[in-house]
Amino acid sequence: MENSEKIMARVYIMGRDHLVPSGLTIMKAMEYVGYKFIRGAGCRGGFCGACATIYRMKNDYKLRVALACQETVKDGMFLAQIPFTPANKVIYDxxxxxxxxxxxxxxxxxxxxxxxxxxxxxxxxxxxxxxxxxxxxxxxxxxxxxxxxxxxxxxxxxxxxxxxxxxxxxxxxxxxxxxxxxxMPRAQHVEKRIKEIETGKYDEEVKKLMSIGLNELKKLYVEREIEK
Amino acid sequence: MSGTDLIKGYPKYLRESIQNVEKTRERRLKESFELMSLDERDELLKTFHPDYRKEGKRQVKFGPNKGDLMPHEVVDILEAHPLVDPNTIDLSPVDFDVSILIIGGGGGGMTAALWALYSGVNAEDILIVQKLRLMDSNSVMSQGGIQAADKTNDSPTMHYLDIIGGGHFTNNPELVRTLVMDAPLIIKWHEELGVMYDRVADGTMSTLSGGGASRKRMHSARDYTGMEIVRNLKDEILNKNLPVLEFTSAVELIMDEYDQVAGAVLYDMETHRYHVVRAKLTILATGGFGRLHIQGFQTTNHYGATGDGVALACHVGAKLKDLDSVQYHPTGAAYPEQIVGLLVTEKVRNLGAQPVNRNGDQFVYPLEPRDVEASAIIRECYERNKGIETPTGMRGVWLDSPMIEIIHGEGTISKLLPAMYRQNIRFDIDMTKDPILVFPTLHFQNGGIEMINDKTETSVSGLLACGEVTGGVHGKNRLMGNSILEYSVYGRRAGIFAAKRAQKVKLGKLSLDHVGRYKEMLKETGVKTTKKAPILLPEYRGEGVLSRALNLL
Known part of the structure; x- marks a missing residue:
């Protein structure tokens, strides 16, 4: 990677060829050559599915898939992003x-x-x-x-x-x-705690914390026991 | 990447450092590093936390926040030209006339919409505006979990104390109280929606510890907790036919003659037309500012996290709070280059992985509050020089993830941290066998638009706010697991309050005069800037293109 600024990859973005620094993700490579995303970019961390990409390698029949934000460009990649995937969503209650x-x-x-x-x-x-x-x-x-x-x-x-x-x-x-x-079985302790809160079990305790002086509050904080 | 030989994802010199980590692992499994005292914390933060770098900030020159210190990148958007010239906007035909306008379709906005609906507002009287796709937000990326004090050895009181101490006693106590008291009912609501929290056979939640937390109260769903919650919310929004405008941004709030916020001017990012929305209540749920790259830091944040909400709120004169305080997550990915800055969830440490230096030694308790933990890592790398330099010259420390498999058994990582495993194995790094390199990364906007009470009101009438865009709940530092909780608790409260309040609101004539007044102040105070705000999307295009750009179409 020390030489990464010198090593370039040739990629074909929607058919147009570009030289981009190898080591970039598909998303960053597209930005490098001048695309500003509105569609096709989301969390940029592999969590949202906005950057679905399909590609083929030059002289290869196989259609491959990638998330543009998670995949490094490869020399000879022909790629396109899918801006939207129509998929029927049934409305239900x-x-x-x-x-x-x-x-x-x-x-x-x-x-x-x-x-x-x-x-x-x-x-x-x-x-x-x-x-x-x-x-x-x-x-x-x-x-x-x-x-x-x-x-x-x-x-x-x-x-x-x-x-x-x-x-x-x-x-x-x-x-x-x-x-x-x-x-999935429900958590009984959640239900129980909600009832306790509703009946005011913690009102006095919390009110006290809200009203005591800063030094006393700091002392309580430092001395609190930590569950290991 | 070509040109360097990698052995299972790492170059040879990093392999040598990994051997040090392996050598000390057995010993460290039995070691427990001491928690810092409050004085030690203070000293460390003052010396190493980026928030304390004076040159990173300046004072706001005008408006209700005049004199407040904030990062330059934030002041830049608070003192920028309005993105849209108000004289080009015709407010007279109203395109959408609704009770409640919700700006932002992440966790907070969707929660607010659903609770407004549950509170009796008709779906067609609600409008959600979303800059990208519905649910595109930091909420979807939150991995580690949500805090709620619902176990028998825990209590809302303990949760309260953890939050106040973690926030260095700067939080708004009323907002913290509501946060901890509402937490269990949020978990229950999520269960009813179908959220699959990790749990054992009888239904008891599998809760974990978190940085700065005194009890194991982190509820999670593998390491896709945020995604699991928001996809349930999104499905529910669609099932309830709540109106959503996607790829549409709010570019200016509208006010009326009684100085209330009364809607917004929206901009369709794809067709470039604008819409005028009149609304009795407007809820800002636009999220945070990670994409401003404060002090040049990499970020874990979503593409759309450009701080638009604070810019909009500033134009209507809203009071802001704690915007001087930025959360740097202790563990962002530092290697490989392709994922630098992405989140390595705190859950990795919750499950037992320790941060260690290049010699394989521990240097900090693994679960200090985030600002403390992050500062300790910065100190290790830049003062003690015991970090590890990556092939691109970045420094980081090891996070010894294989410990998780030793402590909890083989297969734990693929079961509980599949996203983290995937993120690394895509680059041939097997975190079940090898540690991963981490360094702090810009993660969360601790402050924001001041929430003046637990009804989510702001200092401006007609404007409510919830989620990351707000300030007050977390004080100067947010604890892990309290961001999902915050948008859930206050999104819900915003929806409920807006539903009630909307019945009483009478709107007057709409106007954008406040934008003119803002422009006057900008001029009078002699601010020289070429920037415009809100910025909507960050600029990542290559310099080669930008230097020769023409905007003709």
Missing amino acids: LDQLSPTVSVFLELYPEVAKCVSCNTCTKACPQDLEVMDYVQASLRGDFEKVAFLSFDCISCGLCAMRCPAEIAPHRIAELARRLYGKYI
Whole structure:
């Protein structure tokens, strides 16, 4: 990397060739040559799915995927960003749904068209087992869908590539919400604490902290016991 | 990268330093580094925290915040030409006439919208304006968790004390009280929305410790906590048909003849048209200012975190608070170059990873409050010279992540820190086996628009604010896990209060006269600037292009 300013990579951004310093991410390389993002840039840290990118290497048939903010440019990369991925989002009232096997078929009936081709899995820049969770949804295995899909950043590349026109990330979202709301056990201690607060259990204690002098407050702070 | 041989992601000379870390690991697993006293903290902060560098700041020249010291980058946007010439805007046809305008579609804005709806406001009387896509925000990037004192060995009182001490006793006590008292009900609301917090089989939350916290009260969802929460909020916003304008920015607040904020002028970033919104209440939830790169620091922040809210609020004369105080997260990625500045969540330390120097020695308790921890790392690198220099000349310290696997068992990192694992393995660095290099990075705007009470009111009538854009809750330093909590507690309160207050508000004639007055003050005080604010998006285009740029289309 000591020589990185001298080493350049030739990349083809939407077909136009540019020389960019190698070592830059796709996103920074596009900015380097003059693009100012409105679409196609978000958190810039791999969490938001705004910068879904598809590319091919020169003389290679294989279509590859990347997050522009997380992938380094490679010499000979032909790339384009996906500004928006159309994917049907069904409107539902979570309170009126229940976590049954039929819920997916009712809201997203196209899920039944899955042919297990695994294209979605190959299209996932997060390396998730997308096809496995789509199949798990057909079996009504909410836990499996929820956990396999948990790291999904909803970039939508799976939905763009699915030959059965399924939007896997939408199925996953529905599954996780139902799993979180109806299947995961609730934390009893949360409920208990809310009641204690509502009945004023801590009012006096906190009021006292708010009214004592600074030195006394500092003393309490320093002397408080730290849970290890 | 080509030209340097890397062994599992690291060049050879870094491998040699890693061996030092490995040698001391067994010993360090049994060692506990002492917490600092308050005096030691003060001394360290004064000498090494970037906030204490006098040359990094100047006083604001005019307006209600005249005389306040703030970073140059913040004063630059408070003393800039308005982005839009008010004379070019025609306010007479109102494009959107609503009860509640919410500027910002991150965690705070979405929470406010949902609670306004729950409080009886019709969906069509609410408008969310979002600069990029709905949920694009720092909220989505927050990894570590949310604090709530809901375990039996914990209490809101203890949470209160941690926050006040962590904020160096500068917080607004009323705002802290509300924050800790409302925390458990936020967790419950999230459970009802379907948020999948980490928990054990009987439902008990798997809570962890955090810097400056005296109890294990950090609730998390792997290391995608922020994303998990906001995607639930977003889905709910869509299900409730709440109106959202994406890729649209507020460029100026509108006031009326009674000196109330009465809406905003919006700018569609894609079509370039403007919209006039009249609103009985306006909630600013625009987030922070990381993308201003205070003192040249790299940032963990979202692309849109350009401090627009404070600029808008300044034009209507709102009082600001604690904007001199910037949070540098102790552990930003320092290597490889592609991810420099990105967040390495505090959860890595919560799970047992220690920061160590190039000799493999500890030099600070791993969970001091963030400003203290960050200062200790800066001291290690730049005074004691025991940091590690990266191939691009940056300094950092090791964060000994393999300890996590030893303490909690193999597979813990992939289970609890999948985002961190992914961020590194993309560059061939396996953090389950090798430590990672870190250095403080610009993370959070501790201060902001002053919230004058726990109803989220500001010093200007008609203007509410919640989330990172506000000041008062955290004082001069925010503790981990209190940012999600802040936008949740105060987003909810903003929505509830706005719903109630909107019934009583009578608006007068709309005007942008305040922008003219602001321009006058700028001129009278002799500020010389070419800058415009709000800036909307940071400028990262290459110099080669910018130096030859023409704006013809």
